[in-house]
Amino acid sequence: MAPVNRRTAAIDLAVAMAFFAVCVAINPVLDPLLRHGRGLVMVFAAATYQFMAEGLALLVVMRIRHERWSDYGFTWRNAGKSVALALVLAGIYDLAMSWHADALLWVPLRRQPAVRMSLAIGFPLSVAGLAATVAAWGFFEAFFGVFFARKLNQMLAHNGRGWLSPGVVGFALFNGLIHLTVHQGISGFIGSFASGYAIAVIPGVTENAWGSALVQTLTNAAGKL
Secondary structure: OOHHHHHHHHHHHHHHHHHHHHHHHHHHHHHHHHHOOOHHHHHHHHHHHHHHHHOHHHHHHHHHHOOOHHHHOOOOOOHHHHHHHHHHHHHHHHHHHHHHHOOOEEEOOOOOHHHHHHHHHOOOHHHHHHHHHHHHHHHHHHHHHHHHHHHHHHHOOOOOOOOOOHHHHHHHHHHHHHHHHOOOHHHHHHHHHHHHHHHHHHHHHHOOOHHHHHHHHHHOOOEEO
């Protein structure tokens, strides 16, 4: 990989991390308001905040670099393999989390406050709230991991393939450490490391990232049956 591409990847990742850091910094102020809000407006507000943290900068970078979604693995090619691997990894993750919690944790996003707010609105507006929730905490949160892993691999001149590429391990560690810093303890680190690994490894093994979005959606804030 040419040095200029490695520098570009480093800049892109730095931009994404800067946006993320700013949103994390204001989280203590906004989180209490967003978690205890009511109505569709507050659901959209919470989803917008999440998108600002892990989506907006990525889209800006893609626009500037003239990148396509297919560059990150969002394509039809190998989609079946990607989804199948996501289902396997999500099953393993939920089994492990259920064993740790001594309860069956299989309902996607059940512990996500935006889901609670959406369901309280009632049909049909709840559908819009749930769609925004899945987009923010499912697709874009997964895309952040895919983006992170790809840019880190490019920085280190790695092709990104395999189960233990620098990008995969790097994002898994990042995801675990972020949740450790918000006082989730060692169990939070392990769970977040595992989910981060699953998100990042799927494109590295299947060359398709749709499974990353699926595994994130299925395992994020999974709640009791």
